[in-house]
Amino acid sequence: MRLARRPFLALTLACACGASAAQDKPPLRILVGFPPGGSADVLARLMADAMRDAFSSVVVENRPGAGGRLALAAVKAARPDGQTVIILPSGPMVLFPHVYKKLEYDAVKDFTPVSLLAHFQFGVVSGPASDVKTLPGMLAKARADAKSATYGSPGLGTLPHFMGVMLEQSTGVPLTHVPFQGGGPANTALLGGHIGYKFDVVSETAELHRAGKVRIIAVTGGARDPQVPEVPTLRESGVDMEATAWFAMYAPAGLAPATLSRLEEAVRTAVGKPALQERLRGLGYQPVGSTSRELAAAQRADLARWEKPIKATGVSLD
Template identity: 35%
Template sequence: MAKVILARRAALGLLPALAAPALAQSGDWPNRPVRYINPYPPGGPTDTLSRIYCARMSELTGQQFVVENRSGSGGNVGADAIAKSAPDGYTIGLGGVASHAIAPTLYRSLPFDPERDFTLVAGLWQLPNLLAVHLGVAAQSVPELIALLKAAPGQYSFGSAGSGTTLHLAGEMFRQLARVEMVHVPYRGSAPAQLDLVAGRISMMFDNIPGTLSLSRQGQVRPLAVTSAARSPVAPEIPALSEYLPGFDVVSWTCVCGPAGLPPAVVGRMSALTKQALETPALIRAYQDLGASPWWTGVEEIATYRTAQKERLAPLIRASGAKVD
């Protein structure tokens, strides 16, 4: 009898441990701190936007959302860390156009499968790109720039933050839709490209809106258009390229994601809390100050959007010649 009692006590002692996975699936997520992996270096817009989101999620849940920067290989190092984490909702991170829509075509091999190895939970933000030209370029508008490029094929250059980025692909879409020839000059990040644009070593640049918009407002470069389908609320005075080239739409978009197999109850609660966070007036203002627009989507919508983006960008990537081993 004593052995039976001891066995029962031992079994009861195991109950909290056995119940932990069930708790994680019951909709009370999170009941402990959450690790949020940002696949990009600290200090940039992506890092700042992520920390704003995580701070608001901490306020809403009473649990810490701790940002961990895991950069490398164009975001693939951090994406792989997310994919290989435990599917319990306590390691999540930033997904988006680079890892989930561009990487499958750009890279010959990946350590993860963008379709099978992730649970996409909700959209976070969209960030348009800005086409700006050196002050010495004799174009005050997009039509004038197109005419200039057609008159001198291959004589003008455009910079980007690197081959295969949305900035490069925006230039490729512009080249195709406008039927012009330009020389692509890839840089290792936006900062050195901005310096060369101001100095006139490149003719124009497609860049995420925050940095180049600041340069334009200082009178150092001339902004011509944003690459989103509509004008940006951050700079409504700047036209969208789609106003001249119908169908033009290339933006940097992100989402919160976790590994494949996240419990549906956790996904639902995470998505609902993300929606609540993105509707906070203070967060909206903070995002817009950085040129970004909060962009919540449902679980099914973000998966559909990712697939559509991959299919839309793949021909541009192939046409650009960008490929990474």
């Protein structure tokens, strides 16, 4: 009987060890402040799939509303145990503090930076109403005819709005901002010849550019975009300006160093996977997978970068 019991005991111990290992891995809840199917949601689900090895379960929870502010408020209120995080674009963390009179959160004090996941950049897009082929050509035409320098954005207080203001400040050339109710109407106005230009995410415009329906005359990042490698950067076009956006992961403030280290390692391992990198590049993103300190530095730099152009507009929202 003792011999017969040994395989049973071995199996029992193996099962117990397996259960213990599973219990050692905590669950992870990723909040997204935007509806399913949007860019932040898609990225969060890609990250969730790539991080499953490090957690007992990974769930993506959509909390849309107020441009991501509702989800941020929920993360702020969550326990700092490393089991609740948010994935979001940079706007709520670097623009909103300058734009909104009252925020439900402090973008620096209420959160723990985990990792900058990916960068993406914008293009200066010329429409059918404009015959310019380069950024210097656009600026020269704007100097000669101020009415030609109209650019559209998805709305007042959006990143494309402030990119236009930053371009004005960098060149001394006045541009006329035309806000729309979303990116779709702005794109329709550009294609219809009602505005001359717009700032748009390169991945959203690259196909129209290749089809010859619009022309991306410059990209806003520090290097050319692989989606449109023939298009020069702003600096290559003679303008001392650089402006990109990013997606990042944050946790509640007060995260223990060991918990942050575990989260950071899980994220960086996930972003380092070739399959995920391929998917991100296919979406027009440049994979990063930074450290917590690097994300904190990037956030501080962008908070400072956008303060001047935002203040110049006088935009202040409730």
